Structure formats: C-alpha cells, structure tokens
Amino acid sequence: MIHPILSRPRRRRYIGNSSTGEAHDLRREAKNCRINAIIEAGDAVAFYPDSLKEAHADGYGDCSWCVRSADRKAPQVRGAF
Ligand SMILES: [Zn+2]
Secondary structure, eight states, rough: OOOOSSSSSSSSSSSEETTTTTTEEEGGOOOOOOOOHHTTTTOOEEEEOOOOOOOOOOOOEEEETTTTHHHSSSOOOOOOO
C-alpha cells in the first residue's frame, strides 16, 4: 500500500511520485530525480512495506536515474539457461 508523505523520510529507502508513477531509491538518489521538488509538489508517497517489490505491486515503475542505473551497474544475466 502507499501513503502520502509531506517531508523527506529519514528511515525509508523508496519513495514514489504519484504524478509520474515512478519509484525512487533514496540510497542512490540522483540530481535528476528531483526528490525535493516531488515532496514540495505534494506528489510524494511512501510504500508499505518499504520495498521495490511493493512499489511495483502498487503500479509504480522504476526511475531511470536511480533504480535502473543501479541495475546497469550490477547486470543480471537473464535467459542464461
Ligand atoms: Zn530516481
């Protein structure tokens, strides 16, 4: 489930932008994520539980700056069998 947040969470890893449907990883936050702008616009949501899996279950996609770029640094081999 998701819940709106009005300030930057201290202990959470992921936040979503309810306007764009993107989930952001605060541990890998990039300048282009514009997290502060999302919060100021009132579009920020937190995920319960605080995981990417939950974000996906809530219909949120991966931010290309923080979540997907992290995937590229540690590529997973798919279809190797
Ligand atoms: Zn991001």
